[in-house]
Amino acid sequence: MHISLSVKLVLGAMCTIAASKRNMSARCHQFSDELVEFSSHFQEPEPPLIETEFKTAFLQHKWDNQGRSNIATGVWYSSPSQRLVVLNEAFDGAFGSSTFDYSNTTSDGLVDNTLVLFSPNGTMLPVYRDYVNSDFPLFEDDMLVKGGAVFSGLVERLLVGQVASWSMLYQGAIPLTVFVDACGVVLGYDYWAPFLRTRVVTNFFDTTVGPVDL
Numbered sequence: 001m002h003i004s005l006s007v008k009l010v011l012g013a014m015c016t017i018a019a020s021k022r023n024m025s026a027r028c029h030q031f032s033d034e035l036v037e038f039s040s041h042f043q044e045p046e047p048p049l050i051e052t053e054f055k056t057a058f059l060q061h062k063w064d065n066q067g068r069s070n071i072a073t074g075v076w077y078s079s080p081s082q083r084l085v086v087l088n089e090a091f092d093g094a095f096g097s098s099t100f101d102y103s104n105t106t107s108d109g110l111v112d113n114t115l116v117l118f119s120p121n122g123t124m125l126p127v128y129r130d131y132v133n134s135d136f137p138l139f140e141d142d143m144l145v146k147g148g149a150v151f152s153g154l155v156e157r158l159l160v161g162q163v164a165s166w167s168m169l170y171q172g173a174i175p176l177t178v179f180v181d182a183c184g185v186v187l188g189y190d191y192w193a194p195f196l197r198t199r200v201v202t203n204f205f206d207t208t209v210g211p212v213d214l
């Protein structure tokens with residue numbers, strides 16, 4: 001089982017969103033002609049600032065050459081103001097909640113993770129807590145700007161339609177692509193790493209932007 005998940009089923013269930021539902025107006029999916037590849041108007045745009053406080057449904061698949069093939073789905077709460085990412089997730093045979101506390105990290109980038117799992121009969125499994133390599137980043141509003149992200153085209157993404165893709169080397173080492181709508185809302189990200197031939201694909205949908213109370 002993938003153990004970079006964590007805690008707080010009970011607390012997680014009480015997460016609330018302070019802001020109103022984002023106005024999913026069509027303009028958030030309309031991009032200027034300058035972003036259309038092979039158009040005579042094309043001009044590479046500057047990387048945008050992104051929204052970082054949000055609640056979203058997500059689907060993530062991670063695989064590598066160690067035989068790992070984990071698919072997780074659930075709700076993701078992102079709160080940079082509290083330095084927290086909380087995921088309430090369902091797995092094959094268990095459900096649970098995973099908390100990443102980004103105020104408690106190691107010098108090599110590992111993050112404090114607490115994972116609480118329950119079996120379907122309600123039995124709580126032993127709580128896992130340790131520093132882990134997180135597949136659930138805490139997005140910073142200027143990460144694409146600071147990372148010198150390269151515009152890599154408008155693409156169609158599962159469940160959300162057309163978004164802009166931005167590619168950068170995360171922490172100078174990991175090729176990361178972030179998918180962003182025209183309103184600066186992240187609607188997924190993919191990355192790969194050569195060491196274990198790892199690939200992680202993450203889709204967001206039903207996203208609500210605004211402060212999350214965890």
Ligand SMILES: *[C@@H]1O[C@H](CO)[C@@H](O)[C@H](O)[C@H]1NC(C)=O
Nearest residue numbers: 021022023024025026027028
């Ligand atoms: C959403 O945005 C559109 C376009 O800007 C506007 O016409 C509409 O009234 C907005 N709806 C809400 C509920 O704010």
Ligand SMILES: *[C@@H]1O[C@H](CO)[C@@H](O)[C@H](O)[C@H]1NC(C)=O
Nearest residue numbers: 093118119120121122123124
């Ligand atoms: C509940 O499920 C767990 C794990 O599947 C199992 O070990 C345990 O025996 C079950 N408990 C009861 C009371 O059925």
Ligand SMILES: *[C@@H]1O[C@H](CO)[C@@H](O)[C@H](O)[C@H]1NC(C)=O
Nearest residue numbers: 104111112113114129130131
């Ligand atoms: C920091 O994270 C580690 C690893 O999960 C944990 O053992 C420790 O108690 C945490 N420290 C604080 C102050 O929360």
